[in-house]
Amino acid sequence: MSTVITEPTVEVVVMGLGTMGGLVATQLAVDGHTVAGIDKGPFWDYATDFAQTKYDEWGTTIMKKFDHPLPLFTTTMRNYSTQFALPIRRYTVSQFPANGHGVGGAAHHYSGGFNRTGPWNYTEASSTASRYGPNFLSTTVPNADLFDWPYTYAQMEPYYDTFEAAWGVSGTNMGPLVPMDKNFPLPPHPTTTLGSTFQAAAESLGYTPFPVVSALASQPYMNSYGIAVNACVYDGWCSCSPCYPCETGAKANTAARAVTAGVATGKLSLALNSYIFRINVNQATGQATSVSYYDAAGNVHVQPGTVIFNGLWPFNAYNILAKSGIGKQYNPTTVTGALGRGGCNNGSSGSGRSVSGTLPIGYASYQAGNGAGGGFQIYDFADDNIDHTGMAQPGIGGPSISVGSYTGNAPSDVSTAVGGTASTIGSTWKATQKNKYIHSSTTVSLSGSGVTVPTTDLLFDLDPFYSDYYGDPLTRFTETYNNNSVGVANLITPMLQPILTKMGCANITLGAAAANGNNQPSSYSIHIRGGGRLGADPSYSCYNMWHQSWDVPNVFAAGELQNTTGSTVTPGTHAIGPMAYVAVDGIEKYLKSPEPLV
Amino acid sequence: MSFPKTLVNIPGRPSADIPVFESRVPKPEEVAYLPAHLLKTVIKLGGELKDLGAKWAIWGDAGEIIKGVHVKTDHLEILTTKDGCEEICKLLASYVTLPPAEVEKKLPREADVDGKMLPVLIRSHYAELTINTVVVQVYGDEQIKVAEWDWGDPLDFTPDYSYIVDKKVPIVPLRFKEELDLGLGWIDRLELIAAALASGQHHLAEGGLRH
Numbered sequence: 001m002s003t004v005i006t007e008p009t010v011e012v013v014v015m016g017l018g019t020m021g022g023l024v025a026t027q028l029a030v031d032g033h034t035v036a037g038i039d040k041g042p043f044w045d046y047a048t049d050f051a052q053t054k055y056d057e058w059g060t061t062i063m064k065k066f067d068h069p070l071p072l073f074t075t076t077m078r079n080y081s082t083q084f085a086l087p088i089r090r091y092t093v094s095q096f097p098a099n100g101h102g103v104g105g106a107a108h109h110y111s112g113g114f115n116r117t118g119p120w121n122y123t124e125a126s127s128t129a130s131r132y133g134p135n136f137l138s139t140t141v142p143n144a145d146l147f148d149w150p151y152t153y154a155q156m157e158p159y160y161d162t163f164e165a166a167w168g169v170s171g172t173n174m175g176p177l178v179p180m181d182k183n184f185p186l187p188p189h190p191t192t193t194l195g196s197t198f199q200a201a202a203e204s205l206g207y208t209p210f211p212v213v214s215a216l217a218s219q220p221y222m223n224s225y226g227i228a229v230n231a232c233v234y235d236g237w238c239s240c241s242p243c244y245p246c247e248t249g250a251k252a253n254t255a256a257r258a259v260t261a262g263v264a265t266g267k268l269s270l271a272l273n274s275y276i277f278r279i280n281v282n283q284a285t286g287q288a289t290s291v292s293y294y295d296a297a298g299n300v301h302v303q304p305g306t307v308i309f310n311g312l313w314p315f316n317a318y319n320i321l322a323k324s325g326i327g328k329q330y331n332p333t334t335v336t337g338a339l340g341r342g343g344c345n346n347g348s349s350g351s352g353r354s355v356s357g358t359l360p361i362g363y364a365s366y367q368a369g370n371g372a373g374g375g376f377q378i379y380d381f382a383d384d385n386i387d388h389t390g391m392a393q394p395g396i397g398g399p400s401i402s403v404g405s406y407t408g409n410a411p412s413d414v415s416t417a418v419g420g421t422a423s424t425i426g427s428t429w430k431a432t433q434k435n436k437y438i439h440s441s442t443t444v445s446l447s448g449s450g451v452t453v454p455t456t457d458l459l460f461d462l463d464p465f466y467s468d469y470y471g472d473p474l475t476r477f478t479e480t481y482n483n484n485s486v487g488v489a490n491l492i493t494p495m496l497q498p499i500l501t502k503m504g505c506a507n508i509t510l511g512a513a514a515a516n517g518n519n520q521p522s523s524y525s526i527h528i529r530g531g532g533r534l535g536a537d538p539s540y541s542c543y544n545m546w547h548q549s550w551d552v553p554n555v556f557a558a559g560e561l562q563n564t565t566g567s568t569v570t571p572g573t574h575a576i577g578p579m580a581y582v583a584v585d586g587i588e589k590y591l592k593s594p595e596p597l598v
Numbered sequence: 599m600s601f602p603k604t605l606v607n608i609p610g611r612p613s614a615d616i617p618v619f620e621s622r623v624p625k626p627e628e629v630a631y632l633p634a635h636l637l638k639t640v641i642k643l644g645g646e647l648k649d650l651g652a653k654w655a656i657w658g659d660a661g662e663i664i665k666g667v668h669v670k671t672d673h674l675e676i677l678t679t680k681d682g683c684e685e686i687c688k689l690l691a692s693y694v695t696l697p698p699a700e701v702e703k704k705l706p707r708e709a710d711v712d713g714k715m716l717p718v719l720i721r722s723h724y725a726e727l728t729i730n731t732v733v734v735q736v737y738g739d740e741q742i743k744v745a746e747w748d749w750g751d752p753l754d755f756t757p758d759y760s761y762i763v764d765k766k767v768p769i770v771p772l773r774f775k776e777e778l779d780l781g782l783g784w785i786d787r788l789e790l791i792a793a794a795l796a797s798g799q800h801h802l803a804e805g806g807l808r809h
Contacts (some may be wrong), residue, residue, distance in 0.1 A: 042618075043622065045622065045624075069617055102621075161761050165763050183766070185764050220758070222760055223763065224637075225631065226633060228794075233798070248798050249798075260629045265622065303622065322763075548675065
C-alpha cells in the first residue's frame with residue numbers, strides 16, 4: 001500500500017530538469033523564489049558518473065544505459081488516424097533516438113549542434129503570405145496548419161544572449177542573415193581540413209560561411225551562473241546518434257551549467273527518480289494547486305505550488321496536460337481544440353534531394369573530435385533567403401548547409417560498423433569498413449529541403465490501448481509527411497552543385513528529383529514540435545507569449561512542444577533555450593500579479 | 599552514482615527493467631561557483647585591464663574557482679608585477695582603497711615541511727581596490743618565505759585564459775598553484791586542484807570501467 005506524502009508548499013513547482021526545467025528552476029531560485037524541481041531520473045555528475053563508464057560502446061550506444069528507460073513509458077505512433085498505433089519498445093539507431101533521463105535531460109547525449117532560429121521562422125505564415133500571396137503554400141499543402149509565433153526574433157534576441165551566456169556557446173556568429181548584436185561567448189572549435197575547404201569554396205562563390213555553432217565549450221569557461229566549465233578534449237565518444245554523455249562537462253546541459261547554482265541558493269529542492277503523473281487543478285477556481293508524482297518506491301507525493309512549470313519533453317509535456325484535463329483536446333475532423341494540435345517532426349520532412357561528390361582528403365576527415373565543431377556553415381539558402389517565386393511546385397523554407405564538422409564517434413563505432421550480412425561480408429565489405437575508419441576519401445553530400453509544415457491531420461492524443469508502467473495512457477502520435485519539401489529540394493539542390501565543384505570534389509552526382517508522397521515516417525525525430533503551441537489566439541494555441549496557459553493561468557511551459565513551426569535548423573535546444581527565460585519573466589510577472597498576462 | 603542498478607519494484611505492479619540510479623546531489627555548501635557579485639567584478643576587471651601592459655592574472659581562491667576547484671572565497675586577488683600593480687591602480691584610480699606600497703605579512707596558514715609546522719611570510723608591492731563592495735587585493739612581484747629561509751624569487755607565471763561570460767580573462771594556472779601548494783605541504787589544497795584537473799581530462803587511458 002503506497003503512502004501519500006504532502007511536500008512543503010513552494011512558489012514554483014518545476015516539472016522536469018532538462019534544458020527547460022533546469023534553466024527555469026535555476027533562474028527562479030537565483031532570483032530568490034522557492035522552487036521544487038521534480039525529475040524522473042537522477043542527478044548526473046559528469047566527473048563521477050561518466051568518466052569511468054561511458055566508454056562502453058554497446059551499453060551506451062545500443063542499450064542507452066544513461067537514457068530514458070522505455071519500460072517506464074514510451075509512445076505509440078502511426079501515420080494516419082485510420083491506423084492502429086503501436087508502442088515503441090526499444091531504441092534503434094536512427095529510427096528511435098534516445099530520450100533524456102535525469103537532470104540535464106537529453107542534452108547529455110546530443111551532439112551539441114547549435115543554431116539560432118532565424119528571423120523568418122518566427123513569421124513563416126505571414127511572411128510567406130506577404131511575399132508570395134495568400135495561396136502560395138496551399139497549392140502544395142492544402143491542410144497546412146501554420147501560424148506565426150507570438151513574438152519576433154528581435155524580441156527574442158536578448159533572451160538568446162542570456163541563454164548563450166549560461167550555456168557557453170562556441171562560434172563567432174551566424175553571418176549577416178541572422179543578425180546578432182554580439183558574437184557567441186566562446187570562440188569556434190578548430191577547423192577541420194574539410195571545413196576550411198568548404199569555407200574557401202563558399203566564399204569564392206559569394207556566400208557567407210561561418211564556423212559551425214556548438215554547445216560544446218571550445219575553451220575553459222565560466223558561465224553567467226558562476227559555474228566553471230572545462231574545455232572539450234576532442235576525444236570522440238560525443239555525438240548524438242550513439243548518445244554519449246560528456247565526461248568533462250564541456251557539453252552543455254543543465255546538470256553541468258545551471259542546477260547546482262540553483263541548489264547553492266538553498267531555494268531549490270530536488271525530487272529525483274520521481275515520476276510525475278498529474279497536475280492537480282481546482283475546478284472551482286480554475287487554478288492548478290499541486291503536482292502529483294510517484295517516487296521509486298511507489299509512494300505518492302503531492303507537491304503544492306503557486307505556479308506549475310511544465311518543462312517535460314514534448315510527448316510527456318502533452319501527456320501530463322491531457323491526463324490532467326488542462327486544455328481542449330484537438331479534433332482533426334472538426335479542426336477544433338488546441339491541445340495536441342500542430343505536432344510535427346523537425347529536420348525531417350519526407351522528400352529531399354541531394355548532390356554528392358568525393359574528396360580524397362584521407363586522414364583529414366575526422367571520425368573523432370567532438371559532436372559539433374570544426375565545420376563551416378552557410379545560411380544563404382536557408383529560410384526564405386532564396387526567392388521562391390515561380391517554383392514549379394510551391395514550398396517554403398530552405399536548408400542550412402554545413403560541411404566538415406567532426407563526427408564525434410568512438411573508435412570502434414558500433415553504429416557505423418553495420419551493413420554486412422552473411423552473404424555480403426567479404427573483401428568488398430571489409431574494404432568499405434576500412435574506409436570508415438581509415439579514410440582514403442570522404443563523401444560530401446549537400447541536400448536541399450524545406451521546413452516541416454504542420455498540417456491539420458497531425459496530432460497528439462492519449463492512446464486508448466497502451467499504458468505506462470503505472471497504468472496511465474501513453475501519448476499517441478499521428479504523423480504524416482507532406483509535400484512542402486519537394487519543390488524546395490528541386491529548386492535549391494541544383495544550386496549547391498557548384499560548391500562541390502569548387503571544393504574539388506570528384507564523381508559529383510545530382511540525385512533524382514524529389515517526388516510527392518514517396519515516403520512516410522517510420523520513426524520520429526528527437527525534435528518533435530507542436531502539440532501545445534504558443535500563439536496569439538487560444539483557438540489554435542495552448543500558451544500565450546509569456547508561455548502561460550490560456551486555460552489554467554498559473555501553469556506555464558517551455559520547450560519544443562510550444563514551437564509553432566518547423567524551422568530550417570535542426571537543433572532544437574538552441575531554438576528553445578531562450579524560451580526558458582521568457583517563461584521565467586512570465587512566471588515572475590504572474591507571481592507579482594496573478595492573472596492572465598495577455 | 600551507484601552501479602549496478604536497482605530496479606523499480608512496486609508492490610502490486612509487475613516488475614520491470616527500470617533502473618533507479620542513486621543520485622548524489624551536492625548540498626548547497628558543496629557547490630563550487632563564483633558568487634554573482636564576484637563574477638561581475640571579474641568581468642569588469644577583464645574588460646578594464648584588457649590592454650594592461652604588464653602581466654597580470656586572477657589568482658587566489660577566485661582563480662581556482664574559475665578553474666573548477668571546489669573552494670570558496672569572498673574577495674578577489676590579482677597577481678602581477680610591481681609595475682603592473684602601479685598601472686592597475688592608475689587605471690582604476692577611483693576604486694583604490696589602499697594605495698600601492700611594500701607590504702610584508704604572515705599568512706594565516708603555516709607550511710607543513712616534513713610534519714613540521716613553519717610560518718609562511720609573503721612580501722609584495724600591494725594595493726587594494728574596492729569595486730562594488732568587492733575587495734580586490736593586488737599583489738605585485740610577490741615573494742614567499744618559509745620561516746627563516748631565504749625569500750623566493752618574485753612569482754612569475756604564464757597565464758592561462760578562461761572566458762568569463764563575455765570576457766577573456768587571464769588566470770594563474772592551476773599547475774603553478776599546485777607547485778606552490780606542494781612546496782608548502784598543503785596536501786588538502788593539492789588534492790582539490792588534482793580533482794579539478796582530472797575532471798577536465800579524458801579517462802579511457804585509466805582503463806574505463808564497463809558496466
